[in-house]
Amino acid sequence: MSVRPILTWPDARLEAVCAPVEAITPDVRELAEDMLETMYAAPGRGLAAPQVGELVRLFVMDTTWKEGTRSPVVCINPDVIERSEEMACADEGCLSIPGVMAAVERPTSVRMVWTDLDGLVHDQWLTGFAAICAQHELDHLDGIVTLDRVDAAQRDAILAAYAGEA
Numbered sequence: 256m257s258v259r260p261i262l263t264w265p266d267a268r269l270e271a272v273c274a275p276v277e278a279i280t281p282d283v284r285e286l287a288e289d290m291l292e293t294m295y296a297a298p299g300r301g302l303a304a305p306q307v308g309e310l311v312r313l314f315v316m317d318t319t320w321k322e323g324t325r326s327p328v329v330c331i332n333p334d335v336i337e338r339s340e341e342m343a344c345a346d347e348g349c350l351s352i353p354g355v356m357a358a359v360e361r362p363t364s365v366r367m368v369w370t371d372l373d374g375l376v377h378d379q380w381l382t383g384f385a386a387i388c389a390q391h392e393l394d395h396l397d398g399i400v401t402l403d404r405v406d407a408a409q410r411d412a413i414l415a416a417y418a419g420e421a
């Protein structure tokens with residue numbers, strides 16, 4: 256396993272719509288393991304394949320490790336098939352937009368279907384932080400970042416702060 260460099264916005268690869276994973280090959284397993292290691296090292300709670308330059312529909316997340324319990328999840332070809340009507344706004348960071356937070360409104364619960372590294376299909380309602388994290392990472396697979404989910408005023412403020420960081 257190895258830590259891979261994380262691309263930062265604006266990198267054109269972060270705007271790509273990623274291709275489905277066709278088969279769980281050794282390369283896919285290695286990518287997922289590297290992504291988990293990269294996520295923990297960053298440190299972050301989620302990481303999508305395009306953030307390390309691989310334009311395939313795969314992300315990893317672990318919503319509990321910072322509290323002391325590791326629960327790594329590898330999501331291959333994830334898809335949200337139902338959303339709660341209830342929405343909530345939460346501050347989201349992104350490893351590809353370091354140093355800034357964006358207040359993004361999303362459904363509070365989503366029903367997501369994905370395949371794991373063993374080829375098992377999961378169909379699960381996610382709530383709380385897991386719902387936020389999964390939607391954030393799934394957005395990356397469609398070339399969407401938090402900046403695309405906020406209004407123009409917030410986007411301008413974020414970009415000004417981001418330019419100040421750079």
Ligand code: ZN
Binds near residue numbers: 348349395
């Ligand atoms: Zn992100």
